[in-house]
Amino acid sequence: MIRTLAIPKNEEVKEGKIWIYCGSSIIIISVISTIYGIFGVIDDVIPTYRGGRSQSEESYFDFVDIALEAGVKVITTSAYKAAQIGKKVHDAGCVWFHKSATVKHAISAERAGADAVTIVGLEGTGFKNPNQNTTLINMTMARKLIKVPLIAAGGIGDARGFLAALAMGADAVCFGSAIMATKESPASETWKNQVLHQDIFDEKFYKRIYHLELRDSPIGSMAVGHVNEETSIKEFIENIATNAEKILRSWGITGN
Numbered sequence: 739m740i741r742t743l744a745i746p747k748n749e750e751v752k753e754g755k756i757w758i759y760c761g762s763s764i765i766i767i768s769v770i771s772t773i774y775g776i777f778g779v780i781d782d783v784i785p786t787y788r789g790g791r792s793q794s795e796e797s798y799f800d801f802v803d804i805a806l807e808a809g810v811k812v813i814t815t816s817a818y819k820a821a822q823i824g825k826k827v828h829d830a831g832c833v834w835f836h837k838s839a840t841v842k843h844a845i846s847a848e849r850a851g852a853d854a855v856t857i858v859g860l861e862g863t864g865f866k867n868p869n870q871n872t873t874l875i876n877m878t879m880a881r882k883l884i885k886v887p888l889i890a891a892g893g894i895g896d897a898r899g900f901l902a903a904l905a906m907g908a909d910a911v912c913f914g915s916a917i918m919a920t921k922e923s924p925a926s927e928t929w930k931n932q933v934l935h936q937d938i939f940d941e942k943f944y945k946r947i948y949h950l951e952l953r954d955s956p957i958g959s960m961a962v963g964h965v966n967e968e969t970s971i972k973e974f975i976e977n978i979a980t981n982a983e984k985i986l987r988s989w990g991i992t993g994n
Contacts, residue, residue, distance in 0.1 A: 861893025881907025
């Protein structure tokens, strides 16, 4: 899954690859597509009155066109109304997910036609909505109100969190901060070290997470408390699956 950090200023074909320039970031779509096969793109939607002309509805369509032409099958939107982008994705025969910070906005996304919705709990990092709730409340309430698949996000970083999210009603789990310290992650070593050594019970860290003090200062979510070493993404996923199976067996739950 690729996240766009800004609306692409331009794109060009060079050495047989599609290079998309997103501010200081460069996404090479064809390389990622070749290595990983089907992949997805996350597009943060910002209201035009905040983003200026460079972030108009048309500019988002331009990026979606590039992604679809490159073979992207799943596109996730977040942060604002994205029904028109969702329609464009569906018209291309692809899948549209939407990520929101509240159950109310997730319901709106479902009504707009989203194939699945991700709801980020208060334990997560990034922008905080004043009405945002915890992952526990989000999932248990949303399961009663939303019919499309639910994806839990926010503070999940190990097998117990994974199983807990499923028990709450989630159909899937989104790992964010927990995989930012993996070997394949493009995050800086400084950021990875912060993830590996962050004390989640530190008062200052706690306040930044739960008292709406994050703003634009990037820190990991509460999930970083589960990250003790840098592993490959393959090892991370395998550990989640293996430990989840052990926990289920300890509860007397077995299966093929």
